[in-house]
Amino acid sequence: MKLQELIEEFQASGRYCFTVPEALKRAGSTKPAFQRALRRLELKQHILGLRKGFYVIIPVEYRKSGIIGPQLFIDPLMKHLGLPYYVGLLSACDIYGASHQKPMVFQVMTIRNERVIQKKGLKIKFYKKNRLSTFGYHKQQTMAGEFNLSTPEQSILDLIAYPFDSSGLDNITTILSDLIAKLDEKKFIKTIKEDSTIPLAHLQRIGYLLDLVDKSSITEELYKFIQKQHPQITPLRPDRNWRGAPHNNRWNVAVNAEVQPE
Incomplete structure (x- = not known):
């Protein structure tokens, strides 16, 4: 043949x-x-x-415009590489309809450093994580099969962990306002408890941003969980000076950046 x-x-x-x-x-x-x-x-x-x-x-x-969507071949590709993975960050949020702009990069979380794939209008960027939470992704169906997609709960955790690859706090907060309706309170807390590698500072920032867009039972459960860990003060933007910044008492966050969601 x-x-x-x-x-x-x-x-x-x-x-x-x-x-x-x-x-x-x-x-x-x-x-x-x-x-x-x-x-x-x-x-x-x-x-x-x-x-x-x-x-x-x-x-x-x-053939003239580019290439098919990566979701149609990402699962076989990762199996070929022998790596566990899930599609995350802005790519996942776009699939959930929570991204206001089409991501220019297809973002994939895995356990090993992999070089970027960039060919013919396609860019796939890989992000190394020490472990992938079993509660952090599920199977998403496509016309070519299925692929691993981060849950809304895991997506939020990853956005905060990679703020620059998520287009900054303004964009993250905008996404949160769209994604919050899809969040499951029990799954969110379960995902956090299952992954002990999540820095407490990340959870404090999430709590602060969630309060900006919605005061729900999710933030209440998150607040209870954080308080049991005795959180230290943490800056909203760790890359900036936060000396003298206003202090948010509820989340123990130094608000050293103004957040302006769309």
């Missing part, structure tokens, strides 16, 4: 990616002939290599 025919067969079955070992076996050709076929199809923009041995299929309608 020719590689082009195999790719068409993959597409017909709802697949948008393949690995070289699998395709070589299915094609039944010699390795040199197979490699030549790969190069030809990549030059024609029928496929695109993302990592060694892993290719994405580009349907006809995408």
